[in-house]
Amino acid sequence: MLRRFRDVLAAVLATAASLCLLFLMLIVVFDVTVRAIDPTWRLVGMVDYVEFSLAWLIYLAIPMSILAGQVIVVDLIDQYIRPRPLVIAGLVLTGGLVALTGYQTITPALDALDWGDRTLDLGWPKFWYWIAIWVGLGLSAIAALVAMLSDDKEAK
Amino acid sequence: MTPQAIGVTAIFALVALVFLRVPVAVALLGVGLAGYGAIEGWRVALITLGTTPFNLAQAYSLSVVPLFLLMGVVAARTSMAQELFAAANALFAGRRGGLAMATVGACAGFGAICGSSLATASTMTRVSIPEMRRYGYADDVASGVVASGGTLGILIPPSIILVIYAIIAQESVPALFAAALFPGLVLIGLHILVIAVMARMRPTALPTAPALPVAHKLRALGQMWKMAVIFAVVIGGIYLGWFSPTEAAAIGAFLTIAIGVASRQMDMRGLASALRETVGTTGSLFFIVLGAFVFAFFIVQTRIPATLGEWVVSLGLAPVVVILFMVLVYVILGCFLDSISMMLITIPVFLPIAQEIGYSAIWFGIFIVIVAEIGLITPPVGLNIFVIRAQQPDMRLSDIYKGIAPFLLAHLGGIAALIAFPALALWLPSVLY
Numbered sequence: 001m002l003r004r005f006r007d008v009l010a011a012v013l014a015t016a017a018s019l020c021l022l023f024l025m026l027i028v029v030f031d032v033t034v035r036a037i038d039p040t041w042r043l044v045g046m047v048d049y050v051e052f053s054l055a056w057l058i059y060l061a062i063p064m065s066i067l068a069g070q071v072i073v074v075d076l077i078d079q080y081i082r083p084r085p086l087v088i089a090g091l092v093l094t095g096g097l098v099a100l101t102g103y104q105t106i107t108p109a110l111d112a113l114d115w116g117d118r119t120l121d122l123g124w125p126k127f128w129y130w131i132a133i134w135v136g137l138g139l140s141a142i143a144a145l146v147a148m149l150s151d152d153k154e155a156k
Numbered sequence: 157m158t159p160q161a162i163g164v165t166a167i168f169a170l171v172a173l174v175f176l177r178v179p180v181a182v183a184l185l186g187v188g189l190a191g192y193g194a195i196e197g198w199r200v201a202l203i204t205l206g207t208t209p210f211n212l213a214q215a216y217s218l219s220v221v222p223l224f225l226l227m228g229v230v231a232a233r234t235s236m237a238q239e240l241f242a243a244a245n246a247l248f249a250g251r252r253g254g255l256a257m258a259t260v261g262a263c264a265g266f267g268a269i270c271g272s273s274l275a276t277a278s279t280m281t282r283v284s285i286p287e288m289r290r291y292g293y294a295d296d297v298a299s300g301v302v303a304s305g306g307t308l309g310i311l312i313p314p315s316i317i318l319v320i321y322a323i324i325a326q327e328s329v330p331a332l333f334a335a336a337l338f339p340g341l342v343l344i345g346l347h348i349l350v351i352a353v354m355a356r357m358r359p360t361a362l363p364t365a366p367a368l369p370v371a372h373k374l375r376a377l378g379q380m381w382k383m384a385v386i387f388a389v390v391i392g393g394i395y396l397g398w399f400s401p402t403e404a405a406a407i408g409a410f411l412t413i414a415i416g417v418a419s420r421q422m423d424m425r426g427l428a429s430a431l432r433e434t435v436g437t438t439g440s441l442f443f444i445v446l447g448a449f450v451f452a453f454f455i456v457q458t459r460i461p462a463t464l465g466e467w468v469v470s471l472g473l474a475p476v477v478v479i480l481f482m483v484l485v486y487v488i489l490g491c492f493l494d495s496i497s498m499m500l501i502t503i504p505v506f507l508p509i510a511q512e513i514g515y516s517a518i519w520f521g522i523f524i525v526i527v528a529e530i531g532l533i534t535p536p537v538g539l540n541i542f543v544i545r546a547q548q549p550d551m552r553l554s555d556i557y558k559g560i561a562p563f564l565l566a567h568l569g570g571i572a573a574l575i576a577f578p579a580l581a582l583w584l585p586s587v588l589y
Contacts, residue, residue, distance in 0.1 A: 017438070018431035021222055028223075028406035032399065047216055050402065055213035057222060057435070058442045065439030071179040072440050072494060078177075086177040094182045101185070104206030133209045 002150045009146065010067040013139065017060035024053040045122035055129050059136020063143040066094065088148055095144030102137035105130065159195045163458030166191035170451075170501065180497040181440075184447030188454040195457045208449050212442065216402070220319045220329060221441065223405030226434045228270035228316075230412045231386075233430055234421040237279040239379040240265045241287075246376035250367025253355035255291055256298075259284040260305045260347045264340070267309020269386055269412070271316045273495075273532050277306030277540040281547045294361035295551050297354065300559025303540040304566065305347060307529035310495065312340040313391055314405065317496060317528065320441070321521045324448065324503050329401040330394050331585040335518045338580050339526060342573055346566035354562055382415050395588060441496065448500035455504035464505070465512030475513040479575055482506055483527055490531020494539065498528055515578070522581040523574055530567050533560045 028050065031043040043049070065071055073090065077083065109130035117126040157165075166187050173183040193201035212218070231237075244261035248254035259280060267276040280302045288298040310317045313333035322329045355362040368376070390408040393399040399407060416422030422430075455461065468478055485506075489498045503524070510520045532540045541556050574580055 014432045014435050017435040018428065021226065021431060021434060021438075024219060025223060025226065025406045025409050028403055029410045032403050032407060050219050051214050051216050054215075054219045054222075057438065058212060058218075059209075061222075061435045061439030062443045062446075063439070065436050065443060068436055070436045070440045071181060071443060072497060073177050073179050074174050074494075074497075075177060077175060083177060089176075090178045090182065093178055093186060097182055097185050097189075101205055101209060104202050105209055106206075108203075108207050108210065129210065129213045133213055137209065 002146065006067055006146050006150045009139075009143070010064055013060050013064035013067070017057050017064060020053045020057035020060065024050060024057065027053070045119075048119045048122040048124055051119075052124070052129065052132075055132040059132045060139075062136055063139035066140055066143040067147055069147065091144045091148040095141045095148070098137050098144065099141040102134060102141065105133055105137065109134065157194070159458045160460055160463055162191055162194045163455065163460040166454065166458075167505075174497075179443070180494075181443035181447040184444065184451040184500065188447065188451035192450070192454040192457060195454070204453055205450060208453070209446065211449060212446050215323065217319075217323055217329065218442070218445070220314075220401045220405045221316060222434060222438045223402070223409045224271050224314050224316055224319065225437055225441075226430065227314075227386075227390075227405065227409040227412045228272050228275055229430045229434050229437075230409065230416055230422065230427075231266070231269045232275045232279050233426055234382075234412075234416045234419065236269065236380075236383050237262065237266045237283050240383050241280070241283045242376045243380040245287075245365070246368055246373040249365050249373075251355075252359060252364045253351045253362040255284070255288050255293065255365050256301045256351045256355075256362055257348050259288070259301045260308070260344060260351065263302070263305030264308045264312055264344045265380070265383055265387075267306070268312040268314070268391075269383055269408075270309055271314055273307045273309045273529070274539055274543055276309040277302055277543045278547065280306060281544050285544070285548055291365050292360075292363045294358070294555075294559075296555040296559035297358075297361050298559070299544050299548070299551055299556040300561070300563055301347075301351065303533050303544055303556060303560050304563030306540045306543075307532045307567075308340065308343060308347070310529055310532075311336050311343065311522070311525050313337060313394075314401075314408070315525070316441075317499065317525055318521060319401070320445065320496060321499060321503070321524065323445070324452065324500065325507055325517050325521060327517050327521060328585075328589065331518055331589050332521050333391065333394055333401075334585040334588050335522050335581040336525070337584055339522050339570060339574055342580065343526070343566065343570040346569045347563060350562050350566045382419070386411055386415070444497060444500060451501070452504040461505050461508035465509045468509055469512060475515065476575060478509065478513055479515070479523070482510070483571060486524070486527040487530055487534065490528060491534050495525075495528035495531055498531065499524055516582065518585055519574075519578050519581050523571070526567065526570050526574065530564065533563070 031046050034041040112130060113127040118124060170183050170187040174180055189201055189205055192204060241258060241262040244258035248257040263276055263280050266279060270276050285298050285302055313336050315336060318332045318336060319329055322332050386408055389411060390404045394401060394404045507517060507520055511517060544556055545553060
């Protein structure tokens, strides 16, 4: 059950992040193409489009990589000791640190909302970027927990 | 404790945590936070921790990374590597060691588009090792060429590792791409030289494949048009100022997908799988970059780079001695850490020292990438070695290690050339930008 939840969550995150990546690629290609046709045609707010899709891509990809066990680790020690306790400890640290990071983002995010910070080109509220960060870090903490529990269950 | 003492303790703690299997990103984040807290107080450290994710979310220059990754992943799923190998083989066929030289050429060309050493080594293992074995090449030669040739991919532009360096060192991506071109060509030349020498010393280990008729050569060369078009558009576009790196990466990814679809080597299912693979790699890379941001803030607070730089200058050592010491550190670290982690951990410390003794950040970026490449082929981690072994399980690990040894000379020669002639890296960017 937990394994299934892990796979479904990873698939949903991968699909959502893939859509962000596709959007990022296509919007830049569109902008370059229309500028090639006529230099006066350009998509206003390209930087905002790119940064916004990139923010969502990054913060959906991080929990996906945790769930898929793709985070980079040096596993030399596996040759000498049983790695499971270290894997679990690594996931606990991962979950704890991303949760702490997420908690610490609350104040600056709410400040950005209160002060009405906006992007330069399109005037989008910067708070929207903070939402991507909250979603990403929250899902990362959940991903570490799910990975830990499902690993534990499989081991048993 | 002084900030410097805290910094040194933290660096040891970081290495210990990494070896205890803590994810590199988490070790960087945790040690960076704890160290920052010990120096500046927890309130300041936690405020920095809370604002760092936003720096990552609004970094336009980082958009290059997933787009180039996608381009490489898609290229690896098409027949571009086979076509490139056939073209390179057509050029070198009839010479002793020609297949090995063709492998180096194909690795360099494919690595240029792919941007990943592992993907290059993995693809070329499938493409060229069976061919070399068929013609009677010794296993150590066949595996050594692919393992070492695979590393050429991370230097020849467009290179993901150079983009990440550019972001951390706050340098220009196009200037770094320009700087990497000649050192990359020199490294290719040195690899071919090593093969030529080996062919003279061990003729039976590197037999001669039959020469090809001119018509066959021309046909094979013509088949590499896909690679040529993508490379010309992406790198030519950046060098000529037509595109920004982000635009070049998006065009390159789009073009690679379009060519894959048009040649019926990529369907919707394949594209979805390529996107998923790219997203996974993006997540693991950016998690490390997030940790590296926090760690870099902490290292600046320790004043270790400045103190070390002043100390090195006060010793009156020749700059080349300091650089050679860094080579030694990187070679040792490279035995245990992957190249991106190694770079992200060391740049905040080593780059200011290099600048203090007179080296430019552009030169240092090329230097660090060449040295990091060595880590990919040195035991015990040497990821390229494991990629080959996983796909050719009947090859002995000892043969692969033996095969790599001569090519280490090529890498060391490349480093020596870069140190002796800094213009190798600095001339082209000075002309173009």
